[in-house]
Amino acid sequence: MTANRIADAQKQLDTLIRAAYAKAFPGKEMRDFIIEIPKDTSHGDFASNAAMVNAKNAGKAPRDIAAALLEAMDFTGSYFVAAETAGPGFMNFRLGQNWFSDSVQSVLDCGADYGRSDYGHGEKVMVEFVSANPTGPMHMGNARGGAIGDCLASALDFAGYEVCREFYINDAGNQIVKFGKSLEARYLQLYLGEDAVEFPEDGYQGEDIKVRAKEFADLHGDKYVNAPSEERTQALIDYALPANVEGLRRDLEKYRIQYDVWFSEKSLHESGAVMDVVKLLSDRGMTYEKDGAVWYKATEFGAEKDEVLVRANGIPTYFTADIAYHYNKFAVRGFDRVIDVWGADHHGHVARMKGSMDAIGLDGSKLDVVLMQLVRLMKDGQPFKMSKRTGKAITLTDLLEEIPIDAARFFFNMREPNSTLDFDLDLAVEETSQNPVYYVQYAHARICSILKNLAAEGISPRPVTAAELDLLTTSEEKELIRKLATLPEEIIGAAKNYDPARLTHYVIDTATLFHKFYNACRVKGEEEPLMQARLALCMATRIVIENVLGLLKITAPESM
Structure with missing residues (x-):
């Protein structure tokens, strides 16, 4: 686990509030409260509703409770230096400069591991994605599913899960x-x-x-x-x-996707695992025979209708093989959680698949399905139908001949999986700040250029002291540092919510705040301690951009 200064500050603040409550209202029970980062940090770096949710227990108006808590609070030795009451009883807290300095130093100390956490506690998770039919080439939906699944797996890994990427080969049926x-x-x-x-x-x-x-x-x-x-x-x-x-x-x-496992559907049939699962369901009283076929009582587990497991001709259905495959994931290979990335047209299959896990004695709640909406190609502001060798829908290969891989992987993760995505082909190849991936890569290249130009003048970054980092006091510097400090939380959020789009949004915001800092704060030409502090902030930003682009498997160029 690496540093997470946001979590550290929240824990400190939780302790401070609880200690103040015990002092101001001895013997009174305290209800749990929220500590969050306000959207507008000009009012404070953190806010809490502790006074409001404890009004009943403390027997006072929220504003009076807030005033009592702030009077009883001792910030000595903490990251916090001031607080105030706002609105009906919110408490806003301000961080001291030491938190900002520590945040920069943490990024520098952790380097390529910055952003990692033990949030997942090593839980064994499989992400199965793409699993395109091997009877033909991959199409646009597979291109989006590949980018989403691969980046989600990266986020889960960084968030402390043990992750396996799997491709299911539909080589039977x-x-x-x-x-x-x-x-x-x-x-x-x-x-x-x-x-x-x-x-x-x-x-x-x-x-x-x-x-x-x-x-x-x-x-x-x-x-x-x-x-x-x-x-x-x-x-x-x-x-x-x-x-x-x-x-x-x-x-x-x-496309920069490498799987840990390529799993054959045919192997399930050859090993007898498909018919074994039929027997298991039958032994549990979950099947019946009708018209010579074996049926599964799917309606008992939330499905709209019962399902055929084995046809009258003795051949098991695709659904039966799917149950056997998921049984293999959980019961045979021991995954704690399984995440399937499917096209939105499979939405009707979700409930019956989860229900079938309950029916065979497993826990259907541990199977999660990310449903992915369609992609619309856009060109000149209009929907665009691209067809090449096949005369049919565009393939992944066709797409990657038209646009850079970096752009494809970034653009496909620009929206939440359950949102329809308009993919702008013109923008994807544009080398301007309007192209989000170019914009982020340019921020990284700009930092490399700063370092290179200074090196040409004999100036190199050196380890900085806490006192020197304390010189980073402008609003632009603090805004950028706040953003760098939230990376571990953003990765946890992407992993927890199965939403790698959080990472593209985050790195775009980081690039924006860096460009803002660069335009407002000189690096070269300042007094040496401040110059080195700003160089340290540049290097910390470079680390963060590299780490996020690394999770997305997108290159971080040193010049553009």
Whole structure:
């Protein structure tokens, strides 16, 4: 765990308020209260409603309680130097310069670890995201899901959780049958002609199917043209599916996503785990038979209707495999919490999936689903339909040929996952302060430039004393320091609320406050102690920007 001066100040203030209450109102019970950072810090650095929530217990008006508490309060040895009553009985508290100095020093001391905490207490968490169908390339939804899932996993790791990133390969079921039939038709068409071989009505029409069939033909020639259909189809699947999965892996690595586990759905069927979960549900009295099929009593766990687990033909449904997969996550591999990042079109699946965990004797509340809304591409202020090689929806590869990876990862995390995202293609490639990722990277490059220019004049940063850091007293300096100090809390918030957009908003605000500081406060040309203090603040800001961009897996350039 690294420093968290916001939490330290809150704990101190909590102790100060409780001690003052015990002194001012001996023997009176004290109710819990809130300590928060006001939106407008000109009124105070922290505020509390302690006087208001304890009016009944203390038997006085809130303002009178606040006045009594402030009179009984001793700030000696703390970060606080003053307080006042506001409104109906709020108490506003002001931090002393030592808190600001300590906050800068903490960032410098912690370096690349600044922002880490033990909030998660090592809880074992899996984040499963993207899990694109391996029958074709990844599309825009996968691009957003990849950025959200990966950055959420980074935030959870920094917040003290033990995190596993997982990709679920849907390599079983109807879509693989359809995949095989599509490949078979394209392979046979190469030798017999398109008119001679009818393409399946529900087959995959993408150009990628033709490419895989041609690769297979180049490898095996017409060897399989006269083979039995089942043998031919299986050979095509055995070639094309691993190639597609490898393509997904390659595209995701280009997108800076690396998974700890690639989990095969097929392995669940082969190991017997899918039918085991049917037996487990049956043993618990959660199934019944109807029309030759095995049904799960989903309505007993909040679903709108019961679900088929095993069809009349003996083949388990996709839902059954999904239950077995989540059972594996919790019961077999022992994750304390599982987070699935799904498209918003899966919203109806959430309750029944959580309910199924309760039905098999697990805790459905430990399964969380982040539902992700659609992305609209915008160009020239209008919705834009981009189509390239496939003639269909834009793929992740297409997108990354058009815009930088840094911009893609940043933009996809600009809004909460459950908000529709308008992705401005023009803005993403713009090299101006209007482009938020460019704006943040420019702040980092500007700090590097300051250090480089001073080094050229023989001036280097040196360790600074607390007394020198106490010279950072302008409003611009204090605003920036306050923002740097909140990073650990912001990362905890992103992890707790499953909202990595908090990190992009935070780093944009940090860049804004740095530019404001830079324009108001000279570094070069000041007295040496103040110059070094401001250099220290520049370096602390650089660390914070680097750390946040690192969580987002976005580069922090030293020059632009």
